[in-house]
Amino acid sequence: xxxxxxxxxxxxxxxxxxxxxxxxxxxxxxxxxxxxxxxxxxxxxxxxxxxxxxxxxxxxxxxxxxxxxxxxxxxxxxxxxxxxxxxxxxxxxxxxxxxxxxxxxxxxxxxxxxxxxxxxxxxxxxxxxxxxxxxxxxxxxxxxxxxxxxxxxxxxxxxxxxxxxxxxxxxxxxxxxxxxxxxxxxxxxxxxxxxxxxxxxxxxxxxxxxxxxxxxxxxxxxxxxxxxxxxxxxxxxxxxxxxxxxxxxxxxxxxxxxxxxxxxxxxxxxxxxxxxxxxxxxxxxxxxxxxxxxxxxxxxxxxxxxxxxxxxxxxxxxxxxxxxxxxxxxxxxxxxxxxxxxxxxxxxxxxxxxxxxxxxxxxxxxxxxxxxxxxxxxxxxxxxxxxxxxxxxxxxxxxxxxxxxxxxxxxxxxxxxxxxxxxxxxxxxxxxxxxxxxxxxx
Amino acid sequence: xxxxxxxxxxxxxxxxxxxxxxxxxxxxxxxxxxxxxxxxxxxxxxxxxxxxxxxxxxxxxxxxxxxxxxxxxxxxxxxxxxxxxxxxxxxxxxxxxxxxxxxxxxxxxxxxxxxxxxxxxxxxxxxxxxxxxxxxxxxxxxxxxxxxxxxxxxxxxxxxxxxxxxxxxxxxxxxxxxxxxxxxxxxxxxxxxxxxxxxxxxxxxxxxxxxxxxxxxxxxxxxxxxxxxxxxxxxxxxxxxxxxxxxxxxxxxxxxxxxxxxxxxxxxxxxxxxxxxxxxxxxxxxxxxxxxxxxxxxxxxxxxxxxxxxxxxxxxxxxxxx
Numbered sequence: 001x002x003x004x005x006x007x008x009x010x011x012x013x014x015x016x017x018x019x020x021x022x023x024x025x026x027x028x029x030x031x032x033x034x035x036x037x038x039x040x041x042x043x044x045x046x047x048x049x050x051x052x053x054x055x056x057x058x059x060x061x062x063x064x065x066x067x068x069x070x071x072x073x074x075x076x077x078x079x080x081x082x083x084x085x086x087x088x089x090x091x092x093x094x095x096x097x098x099x100x101x102x103x104x105x106x107x108x109x110x111x112x113x114x115x116x117x118x119x120x121x122x123x124x125x126x127x128x129x130x131x132x133x134x135x136x137x138x139x140x141x142x143x144x145x146x147x148x149x150x151x152x153x154x155x156x157x158x159x160x161x162x163x164x165x166x167x168x169x170x171x172x173x174x175x176x177x178x179x180x181x182x183x184x185x186x187x188x189x190x191x192x193x194x195x196x197x198x199x200x201x202x203x204x205x206x207x208x209x210x211x212x213x214x215x216x217x218x219x220x221x222x223x224x225x226x227x228x229x230x231x232x233x234x235x236x237x238x239x240x241x242x243x244x245x246x247x248x249x250x251x252x253x254x255x256x257x258x259x260x261x262x263x264x265x266x267x268x269x270x271x272x273x274x275x276x277x278x279x280x281x282x283x284x285x286x287x288x289x290x291x292x293x294x295x296x297x298x299x300x301x302x303x304x305x306x307x308x309x310x311x312x313x314x315x316x317x318x319x320x321x322x323x324x325x326x327x328x329x330x331x332x333x334x335x336x337x338x339x340x341x342x343x344x345x346x347x348x349x350x351x352x353x354x355x356x357x358x359x360x361x362x363x364x365x366x367x368x369x370x371x372x373x374x375x376x377x378x379x380x381x382x383x384x385x386x387x388x389x390x391x392x393x394x395x396x397x398x399x400x401x402x403x404x405x406x407x408x409x410x411x412x413x414x415x416x417x418x419x420x421x422x423x424x425x426x427x428x429x430x431x432x433x434x435x436x437x438x439x440x441x442x
Numbered sequence: 443x444x445x446x447x448x449x450x451x452x453x454x455x456x457x458x459x460x461x462x463x464x465x466x467x468x469x470x471x472x473x474x475x476x477x478x479x480x481x482x483x484x485x486x487x488x489x490x491x492x493x494x495x496x497x498x499x500x501x502x503x504x505x506x507x508x509x510x511x512x513x514x515x516x517x518x519x520x521x522x523x524x525x526x527x528x529x530x531x532x533x534x535x536x537x538x539x540x541x542x543x544x545x546x547x548x549x550x551x552x553x554x555x556x557x558x559x560x561x562x563x564x565x566x567x568x569x570x571x572x573x574x575x576x577x578x579x580x581x582x583x584x585x586x587x588x589x590x591x592x593x594x595x596x597x598x599x600x601x602x603x604x605x606x607x608x609x610x611x612x613x614x615x616x617x618x619x620x621x622x623x624x625x626x627x628x629x630x631x632x633x634x635x636x637x638x639x640x641x642x643x644x645x646x647x648x649x650x651x652x653x654x655x656x657x658x659x660x661x662x663x664x665x666x667x668x669x670x671x672x673x674x675x676x677x678x679x680x681x682x683x684x685x686x687x688x689x690x691x692x693x694x695x696x697x698x699x700x701x702x703x704x705x706x707x708x709x710x711x712x713x714x715x716x717x718x719x720x721x722x723x724x725x726x727x728x729x730x731x732x733x734x735x736x737x738x739x740x741x742x743x744x745x746x747x748x749x750x751x752x753x754x755x756x757x758x759x760x761x762x763x764x
Contacts, residue, residue, distance in 0.1 A: 139550050141557065198749045205482045206748060208553055209691055213741040216688070220734055228730040350684070354557065361554060403572030412565035418558030422551050423540045438548060 002044035005035045009051035016059035016068075025059055025067035028052065032074050042084040049075055049085075053093055053101065060105035066115055066384050068105070072097050073119070073376035080369045081430055098275060103268060113267035115383060117339060120274030121332050123375035126359040127281045127368065128328025133357065134366035134432070135294060136321035137301030138200070139208040142215030143356050146326040148222060148348035149191050150184040150333025152232060155343040158242040164230040174244040174338075181334045188330025192323040200318045215353050222345040237344025241337050270339045277335065278372070281328055285368055288324070297321050298434060351411060355382070358414045361421050364428020366435045373430060378417075382410055446725060452598040454721050455714065460605050460674060462713025463612035467667035468690035469697070469705040470619060471530075471660030477636035477700040478656050481538070484556040487687020488563035489530050489661045493522040493668025494678045495567055500669075501583040511587025515607065518669050526665020530657040533559055539650065567680040582676040608670045615663060616706055622659070623702055632656055636700065685737060689716070692744040698757020707755060716740050 008031035015024035035048040053075055060068035076097055079090045106113035125147060132140045154177060156162050162170040199210040226234030246269045253260055253268070260268060288294045296317045299307040308314055337343045359378050363370025390407040393400060421428065427436045468490050475483040500518040508514045537559045541552050571578040588604040623629035634642040635652045643649050671686070672678050689712060697708025720736035747754065 133550070137548075137550060139553055198745050202748055202752055205480075205549065205553060206695070206752075209482060209688065209695075210745060210748070213688055213692075213744060216685070217738050217741050220738055224732065224734050354561065357554070357557075365550075401572055401576035403576050403578060404569060409565050409569065411561040412569070415558040415561030415563075415565065419537055419555050419562065422555040422558065423537070426546065426548070426551050439546070 001038055002040050005031070005038065005040055005048045006044055006051065008034055009048045009055060013051055013055035013058065016055045016062065020059050020063035020065070022065050022067060025063070025065055025071070028055055028059060028071055029067065029074070032071055032078070036074070036078045036082065042086075045082065046085050046089055049078060050089075050093060053097055057097075057101040057105060060101070060112060061108040064109055064111075066109075066112060066380065069102075069112060069115055069119075070376065070380055072101055073373060077369050077373045077430065103271070106267065106271070107264060110263060110267060113264070113271055115380065117267065117270050117274055118383060119376045119379045120271070120278055121336055121339075122356065122359060122379050123372045124274070124278050124281045124332045125329050125356050126363070126371040126375045127278070127285050128325045128332075129356050129360050130325075130366065130368070130371045131285065131288065131297075131328070132321055132325035133360055134364075134371075134435070135289065135301065136297035136318060138318060138322060139205075140211045140322070140325065140353075141208050141350070141357065142211035142213070142218070142353055143325070143329060144348045144350075144352035145211075145215045145218035146188045146191060146329035147333045147336070147352070148218050148345075149188050150330030151337040151343045151347070152222065152238075152333075153184045153187050153330070154180040154334040155238040155241045155337045156231065158338065159238050159240060161230070161233060161238050171242045174242040177242065177244045177334060177338050181331050184330040184334045185327040188326045188333070189323040192326030193319060196319045196322040197315075200315055200322060212350070215348075215350055219345050219348055222348065232345075235345060237342060237346070239342040241341045241343060243338045243341060266339075270335070273335060277331065282368060284324075289368075293317065293320055302438060351414075354414055354418075355410075358417050362417055362429060364431045364435065366432035367428060367430050370428050370430040370432070374428075378414070381413065386410065386413070443725065447722060449598075450721060452595060453600065454717055456599045456601060456605075457721075458714035458717035459710065460608055460713070461717050462710035463609055464667050464671050464674075464686065464709075465690045465693045465713050466706045466709025467612055467615060467663050467670075468686060469693040469709045470616075470702065471664040472691050473694040473697070473699055473702060473705040474632070474656050474660045476694070478632065478639070478653055479538070479552070481552045482556065482691065483660075484553075484687070485533050485537075485559040485563060486530075486660065486664055487683035487690070488560050488567075489526045489533075489683075490664040490668045490671070490686060490690075491678075491680060491683030492529055492563065492567060493526040493665030494672040494682060495571070495580065495668075495680070496522040496525045496665070497669035497672040498580045498582050498678050501585065505583050505585055511585035512607075514585060515588060515669075515673065518673075519611065519666050522665040522669035523662035524665070526668060527658045527662035529563070530661025530664070531654055533563075534654055534657040539653075564680045564683075571680065578680055580678040582672045582678065584676075588673065604673050608674055611666065611670060615666060619659070619663065620702065628652075628655060689737075689740045692740055692747075695744060696747050696754055698754025701754065701756050704754055704756035711755075712740060712743065715743060 012024065012028040012031045015027060032052055035045060035052065040048070052071065056068040056071040056075070060066070076094055079085065079094050102112065102116050106116065125143070129140065129143050132138050157170065157172050157180065158174070158177065159171050162168070195210065195214050199207045222232045223235050225231040232238070243266060246265060249269050250260055250265055296307070296312045299310065299312055300314065300317060304314065355378060359374035360371055361374070362377060363372070363374030386407045390405050393406055427439045468486070471486045471489065472483060475481060475486065497518045500521055501514065504514055504517060508517065537555050538552060541555060546552070568578045571580065588602070588607065590603045592601055593599065594601055623632060631642070631647050631652045632655070634645065634647055635649050639649050690709065693708035693712040694705045695708070696712055697704025697706070716736050716739060719739040720733045723731050723735055724733060
């Protein structure tokens with residue numbers, strides 16, 4: 001058994017090098033499954049994981065296919081969740097994947113960067129929603145609204161848009177983005193306060209419908225606040241939004257011996273920025289989970305009445321969770337606006353909110369590695385797998401009407417994920433301990 | 443400006459009733475399911491949409507064969523109600539019942555399932571329409587019998603035959619439902635399950651069966667409302683249920699969730715308010731804020747009610763049991 005997993009890994013390494021194709025990557029994912037789920041001795045397992053890391057990196061570099069990215073994320077998850085792997089090796093492998101494998105693959109195929117950044121932005125948001133839904137048990141169906149508030153906060157002032165209602169020198173220079181990340185935390189947390197104050201007094205299900213409405217209202221405002229005063233530029237959206245200057249980053253990379261060209265420099269920069277943000281968000285998440293507030297949230301989630309009798313003030317505690325989640329989303333909104341240099345109401349629909357919810361559900365409510373895995377899986381599914389599949393359908397089954405294009409049916413896919421997870425595995429793929437206990441108790 | 447407002451007022455109130463009756467019928471589905479399961483059945487807005495799509499399809503295919511527009515509409519209403527009702531039963535059977543069978547106490551689980559079902563139904567309808575007609579933007583076919591119009595009160599109200607039919611059918615359905623819930627054996631069983639599912643099951647009531655019937659009744663009401671909605675507003679897509687859905691739920695909360703007369707009242711009030719603001723907002727603000735903001739108004743009403751009278755207009759305060 002032990003040798004088998006390493007043999008499989010080795011075989012995939014060979015395949016990835018000699019014959020990189022979707023089939024060989026699927027083989028690699030199978031090898032990862034064997035490594036993660038069978039009973040193996042820690043040494044062999046570590047060895048296989050290391051081999052697989054190398055193999056997925058080679059696979060990503062040598063083919064236009066991004067299935068390998070799922071493998072790398074899978075290895076990261078395995079490293080954080082599997083027992084009895086030496087800590088040093090865990091850290092070393094994780095760093096190698098994040099700092100070497102992904103950038104190397106990205107230089108070979110810039111789509112990997114694009115995917116990596118999107119996964120990172122969504123992962124950070126999923127972690128924020130995880131605080132609201134997973135820890136405190138508050139169902140927020142308008143989470144993308146906060147993302148929108150954050151994105152527009154920077155987009156309006158980081159473009160010529162602000163000239164319409166303010167005197168002054170707009171766009172603000174790109175460095176201000178860092179300041180606006182702070183401002184977005186405040187504006188989104190305040191938005192959360194404004195919505196939460198009436199909605200959180202009531203039973204949980206009302207929050208769901210109020211946040212659903214809020215998401216819709218923010219979208220309507222973004223679409224229509226181009227008159228009487230043009231704040232949001234309506235459905236056309238705002239472009240170009242300033243990016244921070246990165247000369248220092250180029251120099252830093254040059255001293256490390258990496259020479260960047262015009263297309264990859266910003267992508268690498270935003271990739272690292274997003275990684276940094278995820279690091280921060282995870283840190284905040286872990287600390288919150290073990291804090292007085294984290295325990296209070298879990299208590300409220302499990303039994304509101306009991307929590308109140310233990311002296312937990314319900315409204316302030318729930319508000320705090322709601323505002324924390326909102327603030328995470330707002331910061332990522334600023335980065336999103338700067339990275340794409342373009343913001344429009346299209347990105348903040350109900351579908352976006354449900355996608356983020358789907359990430360949290362798929363990974364497991366309350367589970368930090370789960371949220372990251374969920375974000376990676378759904379982002380890759382959405383941006384890559386569905387598109388590839390629809391390409392395949394178009395070419396091989398031309399008689400099918402063009403309205404039946406798989407890439408347009410994300411709702412069906414996300415809906416199925418939500419329903420099937422709720423029926424068969426409500427605790428998620430990587431369950432958090434308390435949640436599993438709660439779901440099994442009944 | 444006041445003159446302009448007053449001149450429009452009769453028409454605004456008339457149109458408000460049309461919208462209000464649609465909301466009232468959809469709100470009943472939300473309120474009945476909430477009554478028995480304490481679940482916001484997000485999928486109900488899609489049941490409504492399915493009714494509308496069935497209505498469009500019946501008109502598309504049967505209009506050349508059936509001579510009388512009224513008979514055609516009757517067929518559409520029956521088919522729309524039946525298909526929507528059956529869909530509602532299937533949703534309950536395959537999505538919600540497995541959760542109940544497992545006895546999950548976590549309140550998020552059924553809510554998230556409901557959202558998922560809602561998304562699945564939207565895209566399933568889109569898929570079916572895509573395969574069938576290679577298009578999912580549907581237009582209701584107009585039939586002459588139903589389009590005839592009259593002017594009332596010296597031209598103050600312009601009203602179409604179909605608008606009167608909409609109101610008439612709605613009132614009939616609402617009266618019928620009230621009779622069914624208050625006077626029949628099934629109605630007693632539904633109220634018993636709503637009051638206390640466990641005790642009801644000790645009194646010889648099969649809760650699963652009653653819940654299924656509740657979905658059937660609420661679903662067919664939603665379906666009928668959908669057909670009438672399609673007749674009135676003509677443009678239908680698989681995503682058309684979402685906004686009326688949220689608003690009908692708002693209406694149910696406005697009237698007092700779980701309360702059947704409350705849902706009707708809430709629907710009518712919300713229809714009037716929304717139509718009022720939708721028409722007058724552009725006039726009052728010199729066109730600076732357009733009709734689009736009527737959705738925002740409905741949402742603000744929801745928040746306002748939750749703040750000042752969370753039990754709704756006709757609801758009673760229920761103490762939370764431990």
